[in-house]
Amino acid sequence: MEFLHSILIKPFADMATAPDFLLQVLWEGTVSGTLYALIALGFVLIFKSSRIFNFAQGIMVVFAALTLVGLHENGVPALLAVPITLAVMYVLAMSIERVVLRPLVNQPDIILFMATIGITLFLIGFGEIIFGGENKRMITEELMIPTGSFEFEPFGGFLLIEQKDVTAVVGAVILVLALLMFLNKSKMGRAIRALGDDHQAALSVGISLSTIWVLVWFIAGVVALVTGIAWGARAGVSFALEVIAYKALPVLMLGGLESVSGAIIGGLLIGILEKLFEIYWGQPLLGGNTETWFAYVFALFVLLFRPQGLFGEKIIERV
Template identity: 85%
Template sequence: MEFLNSIFVKPFADMVGAPDFLLQVLWEGLVAGVLYALIALGFVLIYKSSRIFNFAQGIMVVFAALTLVGFHEKGVPALLAVPLTLLVMFILAVAIERAVLRPLVNQPDLILFMATIGITLFLIGFGEIIFGGENKVMITEQLYIPTGSFEFEPFGGFVSIEQKDLTAVIGAVLLVVGLLVFLNRSKMGRAIRALGDDHQAALSVGISLSTIWVLVWFIAGVIALATGIVWGARAGVSFALEVIAFKALPVLMLGGLESVLGAIVGGLAIGVLEKLFEIYWGQPLLGGNTETWFAFVLALVVLLFRPQGLFGEKIIERV
């Protein structure tokens, strides 16, 4: 009885009892969710246009953030360092397309997936040689991101919202809106979607495979830089950031591998739910640190009922 009570009653009583704390937890979860959604978006873009499950997205986040900080350390002004980093990400996209993807066209999905793990390892080693392994501070102030916090007192309690988190959320929303407009309205965006639907048909109407792949990897690089700045401002820049790539995987499962909307909804849902679970069930009952697996187990349960995720394309199999 005591046990059931601690699972089914007490957490909800705690939530109602301290609504300001609940709000704070929800906000924290939401911010984390925005970041998961951003990384998942990078995955989805590449998967949609090339059927490559890009494991390197996480390390691209780290790499972009480290490059930005590295440029700034060399004395480049922060606002100039951003376009320079974008240039580096573009060169990286071209290099990956030339050296890895082009020779592997038409190989099975699994081979391409392994190749992206190869890219991940290469970038980890390469990045550590160039930038060193130590933790660095993101140049938040130099990029004119406000660092104060708003404080509210709802229900007689206390809720604090950091301005950089708010900036992150607004920035992410703008990025997503821009991306959707680009994908749905521009010629290039339509080419990306056409390539996602059918490679051969797209090629036969004159869409260049290699141009689009470079473009897609570059957009993934831009998203990686945005994620890197935001997450770096919260937790510092180091190779430990790479683990957040794993957090994007259950988001993909939940939302579906092909769906931009799914990545956003899935990201927000997982960010909020795992925070709630950790605070109200994980820490009191299970000894904490449940965030490492909760999202995966949640996604697994959802997948048992919808094997293609919430928003994924229905898989029709023919023999």
């Protein structure tokens, strides 16, 4: 009974008696979840338009961040390094479409998926040759990202907030709203949605497959750069960020591969739940380090009861 009490009752009692600490955990989970959602958004955008599961999105986050830092280390001013990095991501998008995707049009999905694994391995090797394998510092001060902290007292509690975390959350919200506006209001955004809904119908009305593919891969590169800056400000910039980026996979399992709102909600859910589990159950009972696997186990548990994810549509096939 005492063991069950320590598992089921005590964590909730701790939450009630330490609201300040609970607020801090929830905030940290929200920040992590926001960044998970951003990475997942890159997967969703590419899958919606091309039905390609882009395994390379994680390394694109690392490559974009390393490009930005590498340019600054070689004397390029930070505010000039950002547009140059965006230009590099556009060239990368064009190269992927021309060299990898265009020759594989109409090939089975598994072939395209394997191609993105090849892109991942190439970018890892290419990145290590250019930037080296050591951890680098994100240029937060040079980008005018505030690095201080301030105290906040909501609901009578106490919360210590890092200014760079606030910047990351605000930047993510602005980026998501801009993407939603682009997808819903612009001509190219509607073309992306049309291509995702019905490839053949979209092509029949003159929508260019190659143009859309370059565009969505470039947008995924923009998302990767924003995510790389935010994660780099928290943990430095290295190829280890690729492992963090794979947290988008359970987010996609929960939210569905085609749902933008699912990616956002799924990311926040994973971020908050993994922090709560780590603090209130993982450290006391399992010795910590549960953040490395909790998201995957939780997503697997959800899929047992809802295989299409929380926001995916049921697929009914009649034979």
